[in-house]
Amino acid sequence: MSSVLQDWRLELIGAHPDLFRPSAGTGDGAEGLPECGPGWRDLIDRYWTGRRSPESSALVDEAIDLAEARSVCSCEICGEAGVLRTGGWLTTRCDLHAEERAPAEVRPGFENVHILRYGLGAQRQITGRRYDRETDAFVDVDAASLEIEED
Template sequence: MPGSNRSWRTELIGTYPDLFHPPADNPGVAQAYPECGEGWCDLLDRLCVRIRAAVQADGGTFKFTQVKEKFATIRIYWDGRLSPDAAALVEEAIALAEARSACTCEECGELGRLYQSGNWLMTRCAAHAKGLPVDTRPEMENIHIVRRLAAGQVQLLSCRRYDRQSDAFTDVDPTSLGIEED
C-alpha cells in the first residue's frame, strides 16, 4: 500500500491542525510533516492530545516546527507563546513521547528495543529488527537523565525511569545507578 504512510501522517495533521498549522488547501505539506515510521503514530497522537490540552487551558499559541526520528527516537521541535506552566506541560508531553519512542518499534508500534545496523540506530521489535541489538545494562533500561549547564556547572535536573505500560515516569535515585549528582 504505497499511500498508507502518507495517509496516517495527513490524518494526524488533519486531526490537529491547531498544532501543525498546515495550509488550508493542502495538509500534506505542513512544515512539521512527521518524518518517522507508522509505528509511532499512536505516541504522536498521545503527544498531540496532551499538548492540545495544555495550550487550550493556557490560551497561548503552539506550532510544531519539526517532527522526526533521530538516533532511534522521536525528536519534536516547536515554537509558540505559552506561560511557563503550560510550556512545562508541553515539554513533559514531549519527554514522554521521546521515552515511549525509545521502547516502541517505529515500524509497527509493538514493544521494541535499540538495534544498530552499520552506522544506523533504530528502535524495532524482533520481527522488524535489522542489525544487532545494542547492549544496555539492565538497571539503565528506559532511564532518562536531564542535566543543564548553569553558571559553568553541569547540574542534574532529573533521573527518571519510563514505564511503557502506564506511559509515565517515576523518579529514580541516581546514586542507585552509579550516577553522581553534580
C-alpha cells in the same frame, strides 16, 4: 511507498500544516516530515502550539519527555513493545520487525532511563526517571545509584 503509509503521512500533513509545511503543488510531501513508520503516529500527532504559562510549559515539557521515552520502547512499525536497534541508523523495533538489526548497546541499569541535568556549579543537580511502558509514566530513580560521571 505503501498506500497505508502515504495515507498516514498525508493525514499528518493535513492535520498539522504549520508544523510540516506542505510542499507546494505536490500534495504528497512536506518539509520536516518525520521519517518513521505508522507505529509512531500517535507520538507525533500529539503536540502543542501557542503561548503557555509556566505551568503549561512544564506539562508540555513532560509530554515531550514522555514521547521521547515512548519512542525508545515502541516499535515504529506497529507500536508494540520494541527496543532501540542499530543498522545504519538507530530505529526502535519489536522482534517481529527487527529485520536482523541488533539491539543497541545500553549500559545495564539504564534501560528506559531519562536523565535530567540542571543548574550550574554548586547548584547543579542530576535527577533520573525510568519510563514504565505498562503505566505510561515515569518512576523516579535515585541518580546516585546510576553512577553518572560529571563532565
